[in-house]
Amino acid sequence: MTDSQQFEAFMKSYQNMVFSTAVRLLGNQAEAEDVSQEVFLKAYERYDELKDSPTVGGWLKTVTRNLCLNHLSRYRARWRFFSEMRGENDDDDSTPEWAAPDTHEQQVATGDHRQLLEAVLQKLPSAQRVPLVLYHFEDMSYEEIAAKLRVSLSKVKTDIHRAREALRKKLKLKMTGEEAWGGLHGAESPCPT
Amino acid sequence: MNEQNEKQLEQLIHRELRKLPELPAPETLVHRVMLAAHAKEREPWWQRSWWTWPLWAQMISLATFVACAGLTSYLAGAVWDGLNVTSLSTAVSQWLSGYAPIWEALKALFGAVLLVLQKLGQPALFVAGGSLLLVYFLCVGVGTVCFRFAIKRA
Numbered sequence: 001m002t003d004s005q006q007f008e009a010f011m012k013s014y015q016n017m018v019f020s021t022a023v024r025l026l027g028n029q030a031e032a033e034d035v036s037q038e039v040f041l042k043a044y045e046r047y048d049e050l051k052d053s054p055t056v057g058g059w060l061k062t063v064t065r066n067l068c069l070n071h072l073s074r075y076r077a078r079w080r081f082f083s084e085m086r087g088e089n090d091d092d093d094s095t096p097e098w099a100a101p102d103t104h105e106q107q108v109a110t111g112d113h114r115q116l117l118e119a120v121l122q123k124l125p126s127a128q129r130v131p132l133v134l135y136h137f138e139d140m141s142y143e144e145i146a147a148k149l150r151v152s153l154s155k156v157k158t159d160i161h162r163a164r165e166a167l168r169k170k171l172k173l174k175m176t177g178e179e180a181w182g183g184l185h186g187a188e189s190p191c192p193t
Numbered sequence: 194m195n196e197q198n199e200k201q202l203e204q205l206i207h208r209e210l211r212k213l214p215e216l217p218a219p220e221t222l223v224h225r226v227m228l229a230a231h232a233k234e235r236e237p238w239w240q241r242s243w244w245t246w247p248l249w250a251q252m253i254s255l256a257t258f259v260a261c262a263g264l265t266s267y268l269a270g271a272v273w274d275g276l277n278v279t280s281l282s283t284a285v286s287q288w289l290s291g292y293a294p295i296w297e298a299l300k301a302l303f304g305a306v307l308l309v310l311q312k313l314g315q316p317a318l319f320v321a322g323g324s325l326l327l328v329y330f331l332c333v334g335v336g337t338v339c340f341r342f343a344i345k346r347a
Binding site for chain 1: 199202203205206207209210211212213214215216217218219222223225226227229230233245
């Protein structure tokens with residue numbers, strides 16, 4: 001097996017993880033693909049060190065996260081004037097653009113709730129989605145997120161709270177008793193503290 | 194919302210999010226990366242990151258950088274101490290005198306523009322300024338519409 005073939009196999013093992021992280025942080029598939037490409041190009045340059053490393057998954061995740069945050073601060077800021085002219089509430093009222101079934105019950109029946117959750121997550125404003133993803137997917141604490149994003153701790157908490165509320169409302173999750181999707185089963189890991 | 198509700202909401206959302214499977218990467222990603230990686234390999238060494246340059250090139254570039262920094266520091270020190278400032282200014286003015294005709298032409302052009310503006314009077318200036326502003330806002334507006342259209346399409 002040549003080096004290229006080895007690297008292709010390595011990419012295939014990690015590409016979904018890298019791409020998922022990028023999509024959830026950026027909320028845009030095309031940009032996530034660009035960032036994923038950049039991540040793997042960096043990995044290619046250091047492949048000799050990485051191929052036998054047991055921490056390669058963590059390395060890829062960290063690089064992806066950093067590149068996404070750089071991308072958001074560097075490129076999005078240029079377009080903020082145009083893209084964020086609409087208020088935050090506009091986003092709250094919007095519905096996902098994929099073909100959603102008519103009622104919530106149908107969602108449950110077809111098992112599309114994961115797709116709906118992904119769509120709703122991607123539709124959240126960056127200011128809410130990024131800290132939410134860092135907290136729940138990347139297991140970062142509020143303090144670490146505040147330091148990483150260079151914002152105050154209270155802003156991080158407020159943004160994450162708003163994001164959770166938006167998800168709860170759009171997905172019609174119930175706080176007490178039985179949940180709409182039976183979502184109380186199958187917990188995978190505890191929340192970061 | 195009280196603290197207990199907040200904690201409950203946090204746990205609820207955490208569970209739901211952690212149940213999400215990984216998203217499949219586009220089929221084209223591997224191909225794109227391999228193409229870019231091979232293209233990068235074909236790049237000459239001087240177009241790559243400095244850290245990947247050959248050792249001899251790194252040494253030469255480092256020595257050049259140190260020499261330039263030293264020279265700049267020496268010259269800055271000399272100017273700061275007031276040494277040979279007069280001779281330096283003479284040298285600079287001599288060097289600049291070669292460009293005198295260009296400067297004269299620019300001066301004449303600027304004078305002519307000023308004269309035209311004076312002849313036209315203030316109203317014309319206001320009209321010109323207003324038109325420029327109008328065009329500027331028109332560009333911003335069209336740009337915004339195009340951008341939002343493009344975002345929607347994406």
